Amino acid sequence: MAEKICLEDIQKSQQEAGDTWIKVGMATCGIAAGADKVYKAVLKEVESNGLNIPVMITGCIGSCYAEPLVEVKTSEGQFMYTGVDEAMVSDIVGKHVATGKSLPSGVPSDSFNEGQMRIAMRHCGIVDPESIDSYIGNDGYAALRKHLTEGTPEGVIEEMKKSGLRGRGGAGFPTFMKWTFASKSKSDEKYIICNADEGDPGAYMDRSILEGDPHAVVEGMILGGYAIGATKGFFYVRAEYPLAIRRLQKAIDACKKYGILGENIFGSSFSFDIEIRLGAGAFVCGEETALIASLEGKRGTPRPRPPFPTDKGAFEKPSVINNVETLANVSAILFKGGDWYGSIGVGKSTGTKVFAVTGKVKHSGLVEIPMGTTIRDVVFKICGGIAKEKKILAVQTGGPSGGVITEQYLDTPISYESLAELGSIMGSGGMIVMDEDDCIVDIAKFYLGFCVDESCGKCSPCRIGGKKMLGLLEKISEGKGELGDLDKLKQICHAMQKASLCGLGQTAPNPIVSTLRYFEHEYKAHITEHKCRAGVCQKLLKYLVVEDKCKRCGICQKICPADAIEGDRKSGFTVIQDKCIKCGSCLDSCKFDAIVKK
């Protein structure tokens, strides 16, 4: 039996929890960097200093490069410590917390979000994701109660329409429209499904939100369920995210205990339940119809649309599928109002978007910015620019379905439209920064290889086209390409885009189309000059001994596993290209920089 709860009482008790606390970031990334040891050390220090203050765990604030993170609040303000290890804990607790004066290494917490605006990630790093009370203490479930007790489903959809929110899972379809279709479908049962399959390799905002603030997504789902008249919700989560699954299950259980899930929620006539279903390692299951098949316990292969899921979805019932970040925005929108959200952003791209900025940037991590921020600001202002003082080559957005954006377009304000114009897409928010050491042909091959691996094989354009293109790219990267191959690539791209059954095959050519658009010269250099500018394509590499620098020590000859270095200490050494296996051992072993790769 659910407890009777009063949101205000919980809020009050949370606020009374005090002005001094310690928080340790404990998302997968934090734990990987050693946060669990730090957390234990903090607990120990707090006890041995005889302090009576709360030590909380939180999710990821997004500054993954600086993990483990410990945040301290005293009357002086909030300070963040980065790269914390066990040794630092005794000072943080013994000095800062005990005396109330921050250490020189502490950074004011506000500075971490400069240039950003947190809506979907509003609580990440702030609430304890394993405590429903912590969420309620931060205005959680107030919007749900208000709409269930004072509003109507139509009212919820109206608010969503004002907000202009578009799906954050990739396609950018207006959320209110999807909900309107589903609400008009007549059926005894309807479902709302959260797509937490996060397949784009290189994007992890959905994991972070689920690990850092699962209740925000759960609240968004219940509101969506109410709007469309759903009886039940499903979370379809990647099995590769065990911590997210655990925290989500805990959140659902807590809601059931508080009567926020179950019969007659908040005394209204609305009843709703949520179940978690796991994926099993198939990228294509992020596609709506494949996801539905998988949710039903079958092979995750797509089917043609229509019928659209809002008419015939899971178990043949009308179903809405929304992304994690979309639902986390929903609960914020219905708390603060659609007009508020709609006033942020540019044109038809309202609100904020979370990006996982990785690759060759100094500060990789999650960044949430208002739409309209320029790509340059994200990469150079927020993420500190390119690491190791290298030159930027391009920024890739949209993962395996996206494209590259070159330096001259970095001042483009980010929106669904502007990215599409540049031949890329918003996608789910992967933003991979590449520098001069990266080879564009290799990147294209990487993404295509991913799609070939993940093609379900049901339709032939995707199954055969992908393999053929991969063959051509391999040929080019080995220096065996012909100029005619570029036309062949373009033809296959076109056929796959037009004829594939689902989004996977339709978008798999995008990285190639886009890199051909901006970097055709690099493809050509591979083909005609047998040159890989970045020195990435192994088969095109040549290792050479630089006569002037060689001290004739002979180490390279000893180390070469292929006996490809001929000569002796008198006459000098040369690399026999036919024998060389391009392992690079000679280059690594030379103390005099006398071996170069070209």
Place this chain on the structure above:
Amino acid sequence: MSEDARIEEVAAKWKDVPGSLIMALHEVQEKLGYVPRETAMELAKEMHVPLARIYEVLTFYSFFKLTPPGKHKVQVCLGTACYLKGAAKLVEELKDQLKINEGETTEDGMFELELVRCVGCCGLAPVVVIGEKVYGNVEPAEIASILSEYEK
């Protein structure tokens, strides 16, 4: 508890939940580390689904294993962020040290090498996961010492 009893338990839990075959298989794999053929047959009987349906699912999803896993599962991330930061070199190093290819298990059954696509820690790329422990910013030179944490 005997294996059969455990399978019965899984089947009883999921039998009446529509479309829950994948969930049941997850539970089996969590208990046994993989899905042996006898177990699949047992499950087919208990859950009243044809064996072909079970194999159809098992062979589609890369997460499910049909052979016994090594004691420690070594996963190298080959997602975009990790790939750009040199994960391919980590794979080479691991293959060299463990003397196995991807998807194989060492002769002593200690390590199994698996290549995965993004474990969601891209900020720490390149990433290696052993069991549930995540190693970030891994250099090829560190592989030996990481593996030694698990030897015997």
